[in-house]
Amino acid sequence: MPIHTDVKAIFSSLEGLEEGYNWLITDFELNYYPKEFKNKEIIWISGEELSNILNTNNIQFIWGVLSGFNKSINIDINKLDIVPFADGNTTFWTNYAEIQHPLASVEIVCFDSSLTIFSSNNNDILQKFNNKFSDAVDLKRYNSFSK
Template identity: 40%
Template structure:
């Protein structure tokens, strides 16, 4: 399992066209569960569903890549969980839905993917950063190669959250959301 955090060197941190290009062809080899989202491409709407009061999208990777390439703007929040094509949606939603806003597990080692059946997780975190967690270290390395200023998430978790820079991220979120997304 390998995680990467992208929080430096980009015009914004949750434009997913570049992220998906960085890990291609892994994107098209999977179906994607998209949850906990704000500010998403409208073209995803035909792929929507609900689990109780929680909304989600279930999108084939080929279509997700096409939609994001055509409508590339920052997601504020969201979790994109990638599943092998043979994993059925009914089995996926039996575990509950991953979320970004308020989930503290990203910042704890050892890192993990929220959904036990997913093998990739991409997270838009308050449009302030992007996380990628993968069971396949080659996918995480492809992301790091595309974004040289990205950092290893486990290393980041060892001390960076206590830094002045981290406090500034939370303060900005508190100004915007009132509670810092907590």
């Protein structure tokens, strides 16, 4: 993968499953801001719309958290109790690393252009991701050995 935080490549690996979610995008910094992202700090967007934006623009997430929610869940971005974040989040490097928002089913964390943390409680999505990115390291396993 030429870019370690290439969300378009990650979505491609999921073979359309990403479109079955609505996505909360927080704590993001991009190399290019499409009009749907300009002047926004938090975004709530359908998987179909996000896939279309990624497929029609050359976007790299330098920082950011993309949290995928079942389509039946509605989030009011003006009343978020939990705002997932990447920069400065030390919980990634503990044995207790989990998806940050308790209602999310998928989490993609883009960390300073250098790595992506991918988590899901959907085994089909995890399998598709692992099939495409076979050299990916399991974060919980990594954390248990790095102590």
